[in-house]
Amino acid sequence: MSGTVWFVGAGPGDPELITVRGRSLLERAGAVLYAGSLVDRAATRWTPDGCEIRDSKGMTLDAICTWLIDAASxxxxxxxxxxxxxxxxxxLTEISRPLDAAGVPWAVVPGVSSAMASAAAAGETLTLPEVTQTVILTRVAGRTPMPEGESLAELAAHHCTLCLFLSITLLDQIQRDLRTAGWAEEAPMVVVHKASWPGRETVVRGTLADIAERCRAEGIDHQAMVIASPALGARHWPDIARSKLYDPDFSHRFRRARTREIQQ
Structure with a gap:
């Protein structure tokens, strides 16, 4: 009989941001394979004595799959x-396919994305009423090409919030693509390095015109989230549109509108 392989999201960096379910699985795990290039070993601290723990950063995909299948036996x-x-x-798909072929059951426990952790670190919202209601999670083409129709210039043409993964070394390309899409030089941008990592998190604020220069000055060239959004800095605006959900003149199933109460 085979055990179950659980793909657990460790979160963006802080070990305490793992979900309760993820921690519970670690507490009873017989074997843990963690992605040491991005996940701090501290995230394995809840494992029981005798748990087999292995760092996968030097392993190939085939080696990872073989290790998981063997561990599940x-x-x-x-x-x-x-x-x-x-x-x-x-x-996930590349690893789960061999597990399926080997008859090993598996399941996924979601985790906190670095996109959300970066917005939290910067004290920013990714959506704002009447400003942007759409968030695009994407990356810039590098060694892995982008599918047709998903170039950054094409996506940026929507002028909504962009969260750019795995692209910090391509800031010059990001700047060119946003300009091609019509973004203004003063458009605000935020880069967060190692979001939520205790004592290692860095937040860099700038504009389309200077964000690359600011990041170079801080020495940020890996593990960073790039956010471009018309909602950045909204807490400092003189006025914003208020959400209808909390508007006293807006009814929903938990509250009657103030105007309706006055009319009655």
Missing amino acids: CHETVVRLQTGDPGLYGA
Whole structure:
């Protein structure tokens, strides 16, 4: 009989941002394979004595799959601990297919994405009434090409919030693509390095015109989230549109509108 492989999102960096369910699985795991290039080993601190723990940063995809299948033959609970959320820029499909072929059951526990952690670190909202209601999670083409129709210039033409993963070394390209899409030089941007990592988090604020220069000055060239959004800095605006959900003149199933009460 085979144990179950759990793909657990470790979150953006702070070990305490793992979900309660993820921690519970670690507490009873017989084997844990964590992505050491992005996940701090501290995230494995809840594992029981005798748990087999392995760092996958030097392993190939085939080696990872073989390790998980072998571990599942010996342990009831096996955890593949991944950065952020397993469904974003991970190898979930590439690993789960061999597990399916081997008859090994598996399941996913979602995690906090670095996009959300970066917005939290900067004290920003990714959506704002009457400003932007859309968030695009994407990356800039590098060694992995982008599908047709998903170039940054094409996506940026929507002028909504952009959260750019795995692209910090391509800031010059980001600037060119946003300009091509019609973004203004003064458009606000935020880059967050190691969001939520205790004592290591850095937030850099700038504009389309100077964000690359500011990041170079801070020495940020890896593990960073790039956010471009018309909602950035809204807490300092003189006025904003208020959400209808909390408007006293707006009714919903939990509250009657003030105007309706006055009329009655």
